Amino acid sequence: MSYPVRPVAWVRSTRAEPTDDGWDAERAAIELADDVPDEALDGLALFSHVVVIFVFDRARDAPPAPFARHPRGNGAYPRVGIFAQRAKDRPNRLGVSTCRILSIAARRVEVEGLDAIDGTPVLDLKAHIAQFGPRGEVHQPAWVDELMASYFTDPPS
């Protein structure tokens, strides 16, 4: 059983290769696909953030990629399941990012914090709604904080 999904938009980014970290240094926009009408973006400008669902189209599905691994292949991090990490080589190769909206022009949304490379197919955009949470107390293991330290902002060198 499978479902076909199609691009409704495309990522335009100053990053062309799938490298880690430092995403805030890139400029990125989302451009509607030709068969999506302008009105699909109506009203989005009144939200501060948008949730972007995309396909890591140059990553490997799992399988053949493993269902458990050390994040970034780094043995200093625990070996955890693919659902306990954000690796791009995963079942269905889907990415989800919540991005700040910088501006919206006809058929194009400029965003900050989109960790997807140039040419990435976008499957959906959803206005970020605060009530969708997370609700309640939030926690995560310490290895995540270590891994995320340079994800958006590279450390000064």
Next chain:
Amino acid sequence: MSYPVRPVAWVRSTRAEPTDDGWDAERAAIELADDVPDEALDGLALFSHVVVIFVFDRARDAPPAPFARHPRGNGAYPRVGIFAQRAKDRPNRLGVSTCRILSIAARRVEVEGLDAIDGTPVLDLKAHIAQFGPRGEVHQPAWVDELMASYFTDPPS
């Protein structure tokens, strides 16, 4: 151009029909599909929340569903684009919810706040990582707060 995506898990919920609001009254779990190994969940129990990506498999894709509409078909809300609302009748019919993890047993994650009905195909689970935001100041139009007032908790009757 399209990509095939497949269920990696299934929603088990006490709600069987697609009705609005009051989701906190439901009990829900996510059960791994037969071809996904147990280890895919390793380490997830150390996170408080999980992001669930699913298919609204009983909804209508857009098109034929419209790309702009009044949320819930209610003229009291402004007519906005499909990307400025969370309606289930949308391009690719994808849903994303951030749920609190209640417990994890072998191949089964009990969650709170999953707004998906029984039998819904799940495409991915991602541990919720605080650094993924939203980052910066968050705002949304007033109609959203009105619409969301009873989304999780029904008002006392």
